[in-house]
Structures are given as structure tokens and as C-alpha cells.
Amino acid sequence: MSEKKLTVAVLGATGAVGRRILDQLQQSTIPYGTVRALASAKSAGEKVPFGHEVLTVEEATASSFEGVDLVLASAGGSVSKNLAPAAVKAGAVVIDNSSYWRMDNNVPLVVPEVNPEALLHHKGIIANPNCSTTQLVMALKPIHDRFGLDQVIISTYQAASGAGQAAIDEVKAEAQARLNGQSMAEHAKILPVKSDKKHYPLAFNLLPQIDVFEDGDYTHEEYKMIHETKKILLDDKDSREMKVTGTAVRVPVIIGHGESVYVQTGDEQATVADIRQLMVDFPGVVLEDDVAHQVYPQPVEAEGKRETFVGRIRADLENPGAFHLWIVSDNLLKGAAWNTVEIAEKMVEMNLL
Amino acid sequence: MSEKKLTVAVLGATGAVGRRILDQLQQSTIPYGTVRALASAKSAGEKVPFGHEVLTVEEATASSFEGVDLVLASAGGSVSKNLAPAAVKAGAVVIDNSSYWRMDNNVPLVVPEVNPEALLHHKGIIANPNCSTTQLVMALKPIHDRFGLDQVIISTYQAASGAGQAAIDEVKAEAQARLNGQSMAEHAKILPVKSDKKHYPLAFNLLPQIDVFEDGDYTHEEYKMIHETKKILLDDKDSREMKVTGTAVRVPVIIGHGESVYVQTGDEQATVADIRQLMVDFPGVVLEDDVAHQVYPQPVEAEGKRETFVGRIRADLENPGAFHLWIVSDNLLKGAAWNTVEIAEKMVEMNLL
Structure with missing residues (x-):
């Protein structure tokens, strides 16, 4: 030291x-x-x-x-x-x-x-890394090391705070307007992307655009998630060894990103119990996966915490070695x-x- | 007649x-x-x-x-x-x-x-069918008929109204409480599932539970989406010809479900232009996919309309014949x-x- x-x-x-x-x-x-x-x-x-x-x-x-x-x-x-x-x-x-x-x-x-x-x-x-990448690789790393990852498909549920304090203020003003029976449109000045041409309300809505659009109609956010995940997880920079793709969506949450992630591991014998144990053992990850007691990660519970929360772990019933994960973390802290x-x-x- | x-x-x-x-x-x-x-x-x-x-x-x-x-x-x-x-x-x-x-x-x-x-x-x-199934099969049907579908992976973004008027009232009361700096917890009485033991706020939050949990830790909603999609699209009831899996998440939207859908078609030559044309040609589907002008489906725009809106169509850059779709519809109307x-x-x- x-x-x-x-x-x-x-x-x-x-x-x-x-x-x-x-x-x-x-x-x-x-x-x-x-x-x-x-x-x-x-x-x-x-x-x-x-x-x-x-x-x-x-x-x-x-x-x-x-x-x-x-x-x-x-x-x-x-x-x-x-x-x-x-x-x-x-x-x-x-x-x-x-x-x-x-x-x-x-x-x-x-x-x-x-x-x-x-x-x-x-x-x-x-x-x-980008907020959506950080919580993702926290959950993927132990799976990658133990079983290998052939493919990762991500759908994000990203909070307004990822676009800064002004976006938080905007979604709150929009929500209050709708609760009052007024139009939300006049409050939409920042989201989905401050520098882009059009702005839409996020309160009680979903915006499938985070950052600007690039080649192949992917957003910059989607490319960040894809390329950063590969840079972090793949030592030899050979991106072909793990396919990564996804869709980034802004949701009317203040703090805390959710990610619905589908992983095809390289081992058809991998079990849900194995994946759960990997999450328990990995530092910084908290397994919240007890559906009998309705325990699963939620943004409002993750707010203000440093950890990455993982739950809803399930095997794809038709595809051996493939699993669903639901990952939540405070995008302003771990992210x-x-x-x-x-x-x-x-x-x-x-x-x- | x-x-x-x-x-x-x-x-x-x-x-x-x-x-x-x-x-x-x-x-x-x-x-x-x-x-x-x-x-x-x-x-x-x-x-x-x-x-x-x-x-x-x-x-x-x-x-x-x-x-x-x-x-x-x-x-x-x-x-x-x-x-x-x-x-x-x-x-x-x-x-x-x-x-x-x-x-x-x-x-x-x-x-x-x-x-x-x-x-x-x-x-x-x-x-x-269940609301999440109906808008899904509207987009899948023409792809299935033209190219075949080997696998479908869905992440849903489902509105509160799917749980009835009381759930709409609840999410609005929670939102107002949080905007006033008060606790949301006392308002949570219906969601995620009225008959289940615990209730959580949905406003400014995400709840990865819709309906009760069943075998393999899937929810009943997830199974409905999987089994109903197969019953509707597969004539011969042979579920093995098309794998379907997914995750259902309740989001703080009043009306209009979103679905981030990944499809592996049976044709590696299929293009984004092909998929877009299939959406244009299919009755009841509206293609909203012009990202240069920030045109994509949004729940607040779909509210009160009968159609199913599809956009954000992209090819998986590493997996030939696979595509992303973003599907939105009024869950109380087409759903x-x-x-x-x-x-x-x-x-x-x-x-x-």
C-alpha cells in the first residue's frame, strides 16, 4: 500500500x-x-x-x-x-x-x-465502462470463466438518471403533468438524446433509443454494450469467440438499470444451481433469486447500493446450457x-x- | 354475411x-x-x-x-x-x-x-390470447411463413393496465407519493400479483414478476407467452420446430406493452429489408422504423390504437438470419x-x- x-x-x-x-x-x-x-x-x-x-x-x-x-x-x-x-x-x-x-x-x-x-x-x-456494461460483465464473468459463453443477448431497461440530473427532473415533471391530466410533451427537452432532433416524454412510456443511431440502425449505447463487454471479457480480443448483441431501452425509472439477459454457455451440462452458486461466490454480486418468497432484483431496492443484484435465473427449457438472468444495479454507483x-x-x- | x-x-x-x-x-x-x-x-x-x-x-x-x-x-x-x-x-x-x-x-x-x-x-x-402473445404473433407470423423461425427470445415491458383498473390506480398513487417525497410502499396492494403474498411498488420501478411462479421458476405469464405462441403459429403442434422462451417484466407504463424480441429465422439470407417489407404487407401491423427521423414504436403513441407497431428492426451482426424487433401495442385493445x-x-x- x-x-x-x-x-x-x-x-x-x-x-x-x-x-x-x-x-x-x-x-x-x-x-x-x-x-x-x-x-x-x-x-x-x-x-x-x-x-x-x-x-x-x-x-x-x-x-x-x-x-x-x-x-x-x-x-x-x-x-x-x-x-x-x-x-x-x-x-x-x-x-x-x-x-x-x-x-x-x-x-x-x-x-x-x-x-x-x-x-x-x-x-x-x-x-x-458504460453503466449497462458494468453490471452485465459482473454477472457474465464467472459464467464465462467456468462454462464459456457462446452468445449473449441483452434487453436493457435503463433509468433516466443515465442521462443526467436534467433527465431526472424532466421525467418527474412529465409524470406530474400526466397525473394532473395535462400534456407531457412540453416537458420533453432532453430525452431520449439531448443533441438529437426530437424529444419525447419518458414518463409512463418506453423509449427504444439511448444515444444516437449508427451503422445498421444500432444505437451508440447498444454498440458500447457490445464492444465494451468483449474488450473486458475477452483477453485475446478475438470477438468471434463470444457473440454479443442487444437492444437498449430507456424506461421511466429514476435510478437503477435492469437487464434481461439470455446466455448460451459453452457447456450443455451447466445447471441453474451452478449459475446461482457462481453468483454467490463472485465478489460484488448479490444473488436475489428466491421466487417462492418473491425475491428478485428491483431498481428501487438497488438504489444507493454498490452491489450488482442477479435473479430470475432460469434454464431455457428447450436449449441445453442456455439461461435467463435478470440483473439490476444502481447505474450511478456500480455503473x-x-x-x-x-x-x-x-x-x-x-x-x- | x-x-x-x-x-x-x-x-x-x-x-x-x-x-x-x-x-x-x-x-x-x-x-x-x-x-x-x-x-x-x-x-x-x-x-x-x-x-x-x-x-x-x-x-x-x-x-x-x-x-x-x-x-x-x-x-x-x-x-x-x-x-x-x-x-x-x-x-x-x-x-x-x-x-x-x-x-x-x-x-x-x-x-x-x-x-x-x-x-x-x-x-x-x-x-x-394473452396480451403479450397477441402482439408478438402479429409480428412473428409473416416471418414464420416466409423464412421459418428456429428460435424466439422475448423480453417484455408490460404496462400496469394488464393487471386491471386497480393496478392503474395503484401505480398513479405511488408515482404521486414519490413525487411528493413520500413512501410508495403503503400504496402497493395489487402488484405484482393480487393473490400472491407480497406487494411491491411499480412506479419508478421494474417488477420481474407477472402472475404466479411455476415449474422451473418461470412465471405463469412467461409460460402463457411460450405455449400460446406455439399453439397459434404451429399447425402440427410440434413445439420442437420452433423454440420460444422469454422473461416478462412489469414496467411503470399505464397502457401499451413493449417487447424486445430476438428471432433466429431459418434462412441465413434473410435481410432487414425483407423483414421490414413483411411488416408493411401484414394486415394490422404498422412499420415504425425510420431511425434517421427517430421513428420507433412507443406505448404513449400506441394508446387507443388497434394496430401492432414494429420497429428497431436490426440484423444480429454476428449471427446470419437473426434479427431484433421492438413491438408495441395497446394491451387493452389488440391485446x-x-x-x-x-x-x-x-x-x-x-x-x-
Whole structure:
């Protein structure tokens, strides 16, 4: 373990994830000394809580990182693109929540329980996976290692908070409008995608679009889930050894993503009991699968928790070795802030910080 | 076409589906004469609208069906079990929304666009499929006929109204409580399953339980979807020719079920363009699949419409001949009331009424 106190900068400290990074950092085993809150010029001067202290937000610029050992970043792709190299040049390690660096061959994409060894080869920037990927690979990893995975098919049920605080406010305003018998349409300004042309209400609705559309009519979110899952689980980068596909849907939940996942393992002898035991044994995963007592993962129960919850495990009755899983986790914690801080904890433990 | 005026009884006329059956009947091409509203003793004397008229609800008993030609029933399994045979004995044809008769070998299970020929062999009772099945087979039928279907994997996103008006009221009360910063728990009395032991809030949540749990930890809803889909699509009842499996999830939507469906066709040469054309050509299906203009099916847009909407059609990039579909329909109309009335329209057209 490193003995020095680390100077930590939280970049994007005023956002829904940034505030939670400060919370998680404060509760972590990381030996932090000075903690600085950085954000855009617009937010400079704002106050953000850090345990019982209050930090004053400073504007983030390329010269903000002098003397900083660790940057925990959640400020969007373009900010990370510009500032992460400056922070690395100043001697810091950057753990980044944006999608910008994730598929870069020189950047490890890490879930600490799943592929900590990837941290050994870092070159200053470590990427935190997309929220829908993180909880998915937590459940897939032990199955992949024990039985192999031939195919994974995912349908997501993703919460509004994945699009930030403004999306949370929007879905609440829409819900109140409909409960009052008023139109929801005027409140729809952010979802499904702020930068896209049309906006639709999410309250009491389902939006099968998360992020922009790309080749083959898949969304960027769907591609992130596919490519990041392969990068994390496949050592040799041979994507052909495990097929991954899926559909990403935004649902009117505030916090907590659900995923209905179908896995075809490589072993026709694998049983539901085997899969359940793998979940029990895997750190960070909690098995919630006792249907006789109506126990199964639910977003409102996962809110505020660090773990990934797995239940509704069933064998496909016609396809040996294939199973259904229902995976739920707090998308702002394991899907973002906690995984980021947990990477730093792991790097301290591995003497990489 | 039959020329006589049909005496029609709507059984369960006070429920969310029953009221919509009256609406759909009033707007239909069925040559109805007298229309009677039947329900439990508790509701006798209540008034229900029928177009510009008002009907007075009568108590439904075994002797209610004298002179009735057609019974449109949506009153639950135990009522249908008891009263449908009495109605048939009195000379009526019964089109039933409950699950009780659906898998009976002597009862056709019918979606008029999909398998009208099954009506030819009816023995008085015709079953209307479960809501999640109906919209599914609307999209699957043309694919099955053209390319064959080796496997179908479904994840549902089902609206509260599938559990009746009380469930709609419950999810609205929960949503208002959470928006007010109050606990949702006290409002949870019906969902996920009224007769089961525990009840959980659905507002801003996801409940991976619809109906009770059965063998292999599948829910009754999941089995209904699997078995009914096979009964409707497979002429020879050989279930091995098409594997069907899935997960049913209740979502905080009022009206309109979503389904994320993965199909492995029997033809590796099938293309997205082929699947889209099949949807355009199939009666009752509307293709909503123009992602460049953010056009895709949404429950709030499907509400009040009779059609089944299909979009987000994509090829699995690693598995030739496999596709994703996103299917949305009003679960109270095509999933229930409209399909029931449409069966009767089709029977009139086929001179079976």
C-alpha cells in the first residue's frame, strides 16, 4: 500500500455522477489528502459537499493538474479528450467515466472484480465502462470463466438518471403533468438524446433509443454494450469467440438499470444451481433469486447500493446450457461513481498509485 | 354475411377490458341488435356507456344466456370456466379473454390476421390470447411463413393496465407519493400479483414478476407467452420446430406493452429489408422504423390504437438470419378488447355467426 497522501481532483464535480464520486471517495479506503472539485467555468465558485466538509468548485483547465496524483473524471467525452492528456502529462493517473477513451487500445477498460490485471499495463488513463456494461460483465464473468459463453443477448431497461440530473427532473415533471391530466410533451427537452432532433416524454412510456443511431440502425449505447463487454471479457480480443448483441431501452425509472439477459454457455451440462452458486461466490454480486418468497432484483431496492443484484435465473427449457438472468444495479454507483472509485482503491492495493 | 341481428352479451362489462369491448363492438361491423352488459352481482345495477346509449348491468348467472347469440367475455378464469359452457349450451358462441380455455385442445386460440382458419373447427368457445402473445404473433407470423423461425427470445415491458383498473390506480398513487417525497410502499396492494403474498411498488420501478411462479421458476405469464405462441403459429403442434422462451417484466407504463424480441429465422439470407417489407404487407401491423427521423414504436403513441407497431428492426451482426424487433401495442385493445371483437367480425365474415 502506498503511504503518501494522494491529492485527488474530481473533474465534473457538480454532476449527478461527480457528486457521488465525492461521496464514494470520502467513504473509500483511498489515502487521500487534498481533494479538489473541478468543473466547467459555469460552475466555478459553486459549493459541493465532501463528507462534513464543503469544497469550492474550481474551473477545470489544462493547467489544473499540477501536483495532482489522481483525477476521477465524469465530465463528458470532449472534456476528457482535452483534459485527460494534460492531467497525465502533469503526472496524474486519470480514471475516466466518459466513453471517449474506452475502446482505445492503450487504455484499460476496467471493472475491478472482473479484469483488475488490465490495470498493470496502464499508460495514465484508465476508462470506466458504460453503466449497462458494468453490471452485465459482473454477472457474465464467472459464467464465462467456468462454462464459456457462446452468445449473449441483452434487453436493457435503463433509468433516466443515465442521462443526467436534467433527465431526472424532466421525467418527474412529465409524470406530474400526466397525473394532473395535462400534456407531457412540453416537458420533453432532453430525452431520449439531448443533441438529437426530437424529444419525447419518458414518463409512463418506453423509449427504444439511448444515444444516437449508427451503422445498421444500432444505437451508440447498444454498440458500447457490445464492444465494451468483449474488450473486458475477452483477453485475446478475438470477438468471434463470444457473440454479443442487444437492444437498449430507456424506461421511466429514476435510478437503477435492469437487464434481461439470455446466455448460451459453452457447456450443455451447466445447471441453474451452478449459475446461482457462481453468483454467490463472485465478489460484488448479490444473488436475489428466491421466487417462492418473491425475491428478485428491483431498481428501487438497488438504489444507493454498490452491489450488482442477479435473479430470475432460469434454464431455457428447450436449449441445453442456455439461461435467463435478470440483473439490476444502481447505474450511478456500480455503473459509474463507485466503479470509478473502486478502480482507484484497487490501484492503491496493487501499488499502482 | 349473416343478415340477422345478433343478440350480444358482454360478460365482465364493468372492467377496463369490458368497457373497451363495448366501445369496440359499437364501432365494429358486427350486425348487433340487443346488447346486454353482464357482470358480477356486486356490479348489477351499474350503468355503462355503449356509444350514446347507457346499459344497465345485469348479474351474470348460468341462466343469463337465453336468446344470446354471442358472448364477449372478460371476467376472469373462474367465471369463464363456470359460465362459458352454460352460454354454449344456451346456443351462444363465446369469445373469451380469460386464460382458462386457451390451451384446451377443443378451443381455437385466435388472432384473426394470423390463424382465422382455426375458427372453422370451433365447438362454441373461442379463446382470445394473452396480451403479450397477441402482439408478438402479429409480428412473428409473416416471418414464420416466409423464412421459418428456429428460435424466439422475448423480453417484455408490460404496462400496469394488464393487471386491471386497480393496478392503474395503484401505480398513479405511488408515482404521486414519490413525487411528493413520500413512501410508495403503503400504496402497493395489487402488484405484482393480487393473490400472491407480497406487494411491491411499480412506479419508478421494474417488477420481474407477472402472475404466479411455476415449474422451473418461470412465471405463469412467461409460460402463457411460450405455449400460446406455439399453439397459434404451429399447425402440427410440434413445439420442437420452433423454440420460444422469454422473461416478462412489469414496467411503470399505464397502457401499451413493449417487447424486445430476438428471432433466429431459418434462412441465413434473410435481410432487414425483407423483414421490414413483411411488416408493411401484414394486415394490422404498422412499420415504425425510420431511425434517421427517430421513428420507433412507443406505448404513449400506441394508446387507443388497434394496430401492432414494429420497429428497431436490426440484423444480429454476428449471427446470419437473426434479427431484433421492438413491438408495441395497446394491451387493452389488440391485446384484449379489439382482438375479441375482431374475432367476432371475422366469424361474421366467415358465416360462422
